[in-house]
Amino acid sequence: MRQYKHLFGVVAFAALVGLIPVITDNGFYLKVLFLIGVNYLAAAGLNVLVGYAGQKSLGHAGLFAVGAYTAALFTAKLGWNPWLAFAAAGAMAGLFGVVIALPALRVRGPALAMVTIGFGVVVEKVVSEWQDVFAGQQGIYGVLPLTFAGQPLDARQWVWLVLALGVAAHLMLRFLLRGKYGRAFMAVNTAEVAAESVGVSVYKYKVLAFVISAVTCGFAGALITQQNQYINSDFITFNLSVFFLLIVLFGGRSVYGPLLGAVVLTLLDAFLARWPGLQHFTYGALLLFALYAMPNGLSGAFAALFRRIRWYERRAVGPERAPIGAWQSQASGEALAGGEVLLRTQGLYKAYGGVVPTNNLDIEIQSGHVHSLIGPNGAGKTTLLNILSGIVPPSKGSIEFRGKSIVGQPVYRICNLGLGRTFQNLKLFADMSVIDNVKVGLHQHIRTGFWAYLLGLPAAARDEARATEQALQILQFLGLQEHARALAGSLPYGLQRRVELARALATRPTLLLLDEPAAGLNPQETAQLVEVIRSIRDLGITILLIEHHMDLVMAISDHVIVLDYGEKIAEGAPLAVQGNPRVIAAYLGTDDEEEDAAPAALGESHV
């Protein structure tokens, strides 16, 4: 229903804007409208990169240039059909989008911003200095304009063309960003390690975001070139990159942000064009002060005024509650018969300089069991979890999970093999709702691909509905259903821990690693946690947990592994380990007098 409402809104908006060229044939107004459309197109793609995936690029003038010069050279020099050249411009820019994405996989934050500036400057130098091909400041004349029925487009038709392209871009990006892809971009944006650990390939989504932004930027460049029938190197400046980014930042991170930004800034640009000095000065000032006044851009400021509730948030959880049995049977569907060796490490070794947090560890995890990993602070427990989940590569040794070696595999692939985890210091996607956090966990189980989402095919909608249902079931399983719509970051600490658990469960793990699930919980919450862990085990999911609450460990473990200084000093049934002198020594020191009193103390207190 809401889908149609939006569609109706878009059609009405497009019809209104489409009427303007009918009413006026003022060349200046039409040109400004055309420019708004072009800037919107560039910004809409860039918004995916900057707003959603969180990668700041200051080199998109370079991608604009790729599109512009592809269209120019292919029509003026090679005599291609203008429409074919236009399509080629988008494709070529997309290709360069991959090039500019490569450094992004190695560096983050400010260094990435600087590298993208570098890309823009290199393109600028190439087109201005490589005279033979790009004709520098002199420029390329005779670029073929796009045609309709064999005639070059007139000023009105150009406006209608960018309007159509803009509407298409808006609809497609909206389809894409409302579903699995938008969630994955946001996840990569807020917590890369967490995104990987629930099966989202950070690598893939960063490249994808760069390519999307590159394609729309390339189309923008081709449109400008083909409309002017001319391009020269003066178009390609750092200021253009700044302008594109400014549209996105000023507009804000919403599918409507780029439109607001493009309208306001293009009009401002047209207005200030009479005073070129003032023009750039204004951009500088806007960049500096818009950030003070509206950190979330225009659309953020609007959204704060009209706080909208997204569709699933209004959905009542009560009567529509899906039976959780379906999900449970799915979750346990992959479970193995109890008692098999699910994971085995041999000679696992990791050293940071002189510190050896993992020293020749051989451990075995039996399927269907709850294993606990205990040991004093600094014993290397979290490092072991990080090695098992692939976040930290071991220096030596082997890990076999369900019969396959997982050493050297990327984190997301290990997750896809059925190894889920939570983090000691919560790594939630704090700006996303609880249910969206869980749906990111379902990511790898949503099979519908990119094009189906981009084009809004029914398959994508079906998968989204199914994901929502499953996510609600998982939330219900953990007693979180009434918080489904809340922002994950706004929940109290104990609930945030449980949301992380829900997210990990959504990946349908066969082995679940929990890093101090009870840390920071009050005694009542801890007691609830014991029940939760038991019911997860009853689903057939094997558990390996790190914990300092000894009563919790003793209550639920089938098997306890004790680490000290990276070495396994004991393992076995909880009671046996509790009485082991080496364990007591590790926790309490080797003072002979205290040794007798120690086991009792271990049993009840939090160590």
Add this chain to the structure above:
Amino acid sequence: MAVSILQAMFSGLALGSIYALVALGFNITHNTTKTFNFGQGEFLVAGAFIAVSVLLLLAGHDFKGSLQQAEVTLARYGLSLIATVVIMGLLGVVVYYAAIRPFIGQGGLAWVMSTIGFGIIIQNIALAIWGPSPMVMPSPLGSEVLRIGGAGVLPQEILVLCVSIALMLCLDVVMRKTRLGKAVRAVAQSSSAATLMGINVTAIVVLAFVVSASLAGIAGLLIAPITTASVFMGLTLALKAFSSAIVGGLSNPRGCMLGGFLLGLIEAMVGLWHAELREISIFLLIIFVLVLKPEGLLGQRVVEKV
């Protein structure tokens, strides 16, 4: 051939020392605040133009105009250096309070945008004051080419090299041997621990921005006699300086110096062969370094805690 290589080496080293100075400016604020001024190139431009204006005023002219060779003496050059350092130092304080401090600790790299915005403002103010045409600044040592081993070397190139090496040595000694240097390094390690030890962290951070801006200003003053001062030279220079920092290791001052000289030399050598490939070769080098050793040649790999 050998002569032209030697000649390229000299100009490469001179250029490289400029990159190194600006890169050091990035390093010092990055170490203390994890931020730096993206408008550093515009600061360099400002430094160059302020110096030209001071020289003009000292020679009794208007602040705009052209300078004669005889009007630029070493003493006046030194005076203009002091004036530049003072003004740029103040600008460093301004950029910290206007564009860095409000955004520190905020996600989304707001400080990157705000410092770029600040740089654009500086550039347009410079444009309004001095206009778009480049200004010539004669070297205080004259323009007579010296012959070293057959290679022609500008005296200014030697001056640039000497002044910047002296500055770098000074900074290195200050950072390693003095109480102040220790305080700066303590803040770089952990500002919260430094506060607890009674170090005035705000003062250290402001000082870092003052030093950083001054270094950019000095770099502008030094390079102006070689390339003439242009309002538009900032971006490329800052970019190459940052590339130097990445190549050498942004966290290590000595790495930044090494990276600067390395880039200057590579640029000069590639320029000897194909002038239009200079920028591309540097960009390729960066990608190469990022792939093989993302922390830079002398940088330390940061282990991320999960």
